[in-house]
Amino acid sequence: MAWQNLSVRAQENCRGGGSNVMIQGMARVSSDKFDLQTNPKGIINLGVAENQLMSKELAAILRPVNAVDPKLFGYSEGPSGSKLLRKHFADNIFNQYFEPHEPVYEDHIVFTAGCSATVDNFTFCVCDPGDGILITTPFYGGFNTDIMAKSKARVIVAHLEDGVSPFGVDQVELMQQAVDQATAEGTRVRAFVLSNPHNPLGRNYPREVLIEFLKFASRNKLHILFDEIYALSVFDYALSGEAKQEQPDQTPFISVLSIPNIEDYCEKELVHVAYGMSKDFCLNGFRCGCLVSPWNKDILEAMNSIAVFTWMSSPIEAMIIKLVENPATIDWFVKTNQRRLAESYTLTVDILRAHRIPFLPAQGGHYIWIDLRQYIPSALVNMAAAGEREAEYMLWKAMLDKGVYLNLGVAFSEKKVGFFRLSFSVPPWLLRIGLERMLRACERTFTLSASL
The missing domain is CATH 3.90.1150.10 (Aspartate Aminotransferase, domain 1)
Structure with missing residues (x-):
């Protein structure tokens, strides 16, 4: 062979x-x-x-950046993102739109070449080969590759039965059953990953469900990674007519970073957020993602230790800085x-x-x-x-x-x-x-x- x-x-x-x-x-x-x-x-x-809906506008914003400027031919400041890039993300995106209960600082952020790389590196840092990461169905299919291909962790699937809503608290019982079964079969479950807003269902999790997820992670001593890559692509407030009326609820997007006194539900060091530029900023091909972990210096250090393998290119970083340096530009773009x-x-x-x-x-x-x-x-x-x-x-x-x-x-x-x-x-x-x-x-x- x-x-x-x-x-x-x-x-x-x-x-x-x-x-x-x-x-x-x-x-x-x-x-x-x-x-x-x-x-x-x-x-x-x-x-x-x-998202192809903002292509012309993006081209106009990014055109002034000279991608072949000799200054960009060398290595950038560091593999985890420059201090300026991390500061702009902290101040102009996370602190502005995610409504964090505690401010996000640049030192809380580690950049990678895309959100897939973020999930891959996160898996590498919290799992040994054969360990499990829990996900409920249906879920973004790319997680299978992100979790398993390099780190050789396992996806532990909690299938939601008929009558169990992906946005209700009843699913937690099925999640626990999946963890218990995996443990009984010899798999150590290390984390729980979810998308909020949900991919592929396109809806937001209610606050009470997010809190139950946090309690579940605490009971099982699991890291919990909230993939919030669609956080600024929530559009239901702009709907009208029948499209507005048929919405089953008006649950807003709630970042886990915004939940007060999170330590009442879960050890804070277990809570992390993945984000990137592919979705809200229509830049799939730029490959820019990051992990936000305000309360766990160890995982930040571990992510930094392997960031050299997922280092964004200098021209891409320069263009993203141009996009996120001006709060007024971001606000206009998002709306x-x-x-x-x-x-x-x-x-x-x-x-x-x-x-x-x-x-x-x-x-x-x-x-x-x-x-x-x-x-x-x-x-x-x-x-x-x-x-x-x-x-x-x-x-x-x-x-x-x-x-x-x-x-x-x-x-x-x-x-x-x-x-x-x-x-x-x-x-x-x-x-x-x-x-x-x-x-x-x-x-x-x-x-x-x-x-x-």
């Missing part, structure tokens, strides 16, 4: 390299990408959470982006309603969780109900063939077959074309199968 000269962990990664359907989908999109002029029949990407997200969301739900496609109303993020089970071929309904995913893959492939990419429920460890995450953060004209292609693919799949 060609892999025999590789390490065991590398062999494991090679064997599992084709199993990530998110990566498979992105590869298909990249090989046949939509372009209105040169490839109008190419694939429109409504699967990746990549404009939120309004545009609300407009794209409204367009999406109007079309979904018109075709009677169920969905979970979203408050934030770049996506909406939709239910396409009505398009499952009748011959596959019973198999889908039993958890067989053939129908879900059939719909996914039909959409790709029609020129649009959505992310499947299986990519988020969703047990029910037929759910998809639809990203709407693209220009409205492109969104309309993508949704039309999605509908044609679904209807054609159902019609053809019914005639067989």
Whole structure:
């Protein structure tokens, strides 16, 4: 075997390299990408959470930075981010928008080359190979790679049963069962990771649930990492009409940093936040993420000790400093982006309603969780109900063939077959074309199968 000269962990990664359907989908999109002029029949990407709504504005803000300035040819100040970058993030982002009960300072922040690198480095610092990190379903599929590929920790999945809300306190009992079972099987569970706002469900956790999560982490002596990368992409306040009325609640985004007297619920040194520039600031390709840990000097030291492997480039750091140095620019950018997200969301739900496609109303993020089970071929309904995913893959492939990419429920460890995450953060004209292609693919799949 060609892999025999590789390490065991590398062999494991090679064997599992084709199993990530998110990566498979992105590869298909990249090989046949939509372009209105040169490839109008190419694939429109409504699967990746990549915000294209502020591209022109970003270009105008960043254009003055000379990326080939010889001053940027050398190493930057340090692998964890310069003091100026960390200070701007502390003062102009975290202290301004996350409403921390205690101020965040630059020394509380360690930068990496993207939020995936942050989760990877965090896992390396709190887990030995074989240790577990708990996540509840459905969850962002990239966590599997972030946690397992390099650090060789394990994802411990707590599947939420029917009737157990991802935003209610009942799930804590299932979380405890998952930890107890993993422990009984010999796995030491070291941390709990969650996204707030939720990915893929696009909703905020209520305060009482966040507090129960903190208590749970304390009881089990787990680090708890709050991925708050969509914190400034909450848009429900800007909705109107039916899109506003159908919201099941008005729960605001609450950063864990804002909870007073956090020590009443959990040891403060166990509490951490991951953040990055990919989502709220539409810079997926810049690869800028960070860990905020105000109360744990040890983990900051540990993260700093390996930061050299995830060092941002000097030109990228210079451009990000330009973006975040002016509070007025940030405020304008955030509010404009939120309004545009609300407009794209409204367009999406109007079309979904018109075709009677169920969905979970979203408050934030770049996506909406939709239910396409009505398009499952009748011959596959019973198999889908039993958890067989053939129908879900059939719909996914039909959409790709029609020129649009959505992310499947299986990519988020969703047990029910037929759910998809639809990203709407693209220009409205492109969104309309993508949704039309999605509908044609679904209807054609159902019609053809019914005639067989």
